[in-house]
Amino acid sequence: MMKLKRKMRVLVLAALSLIVLSGAAAFAQHQLARAERGRPEVKVLLTGAIERGAGETVPVEKTSTVNPGEILQWTITSQNDGSAPAREYKAVGQIPRGTMLIAGSATADGAATVVYSIDNGKTYATEPLVEEKQPDGSVKLVPAPTSMYTQVRYEWSDPLAGGSKLNASYKVRVK
Numbered sequence: 343m344m345k346l347k348r349k350m351r352v353l354v355l356a357a358l359s360l361i362v363l364s365g366a367a368a369f370a371q372h373q374l375a376r377a378e379r380g381r382p383e384v385k386v387l388l389t390g391a392i393e394r395g396a397g398e399t400v401p402v403e404k405t406s407t408v409n410p411g412e413i414l415q416w417t418i419t420s421q422n423d424g425s426a427p428a429r430e431y432k433a434v435g436q437i438p439r440g441t442m443l444i445a446g447s448a449t450a451d452g453a454a455t456v457v458y459s460i461d462n463g464k465t466y467a468t469e470p471l472v473e474e475k476q477p478d479g480s481v482k483l484v485p486a487p488t489s490m491y492t493q494v495r496y497e498w499s500d501p502l503a504g505g506s507k508l509n510a511s512y513k514v515r516v517k
Contacts, residue, residue, distance in 0.1 A: 380425030427501030447513035459493040
């Protein structure tokens, strides 16, 4: 009876060891396959240009002043130098103080959704809403004026493939 119990213990321990070892091997194989797939490495470049009369544009870095009423065009270029796609990729552009987003100016490559923030990036919506007091004293949600926008965010539904890039742009007017 003792020999049978001992043999059973040895068999159970051997079976558990095989299960643990095969699990560890599968995990290691998964990690190796993951490493071979690579990882995304997205680099982001922000450029700006000032639109001046007669279709002239001047890069932001080549000017010392901007004047009220002038339009700045910001372009966000995202390039994936990695070997794996960047999934659920998003890029955020700031709307600088002293400027106001020009409605309808946000554009992007690919299938992007554009959303905006009026609370410094805490929340985003395709059309942010604010409360407006009505003459009868009630409160109604209405679209926020673009002068309240603080960020613009681009959300791509398709992954940013390794070796590819996306551009997004928007315009602001200097107050």
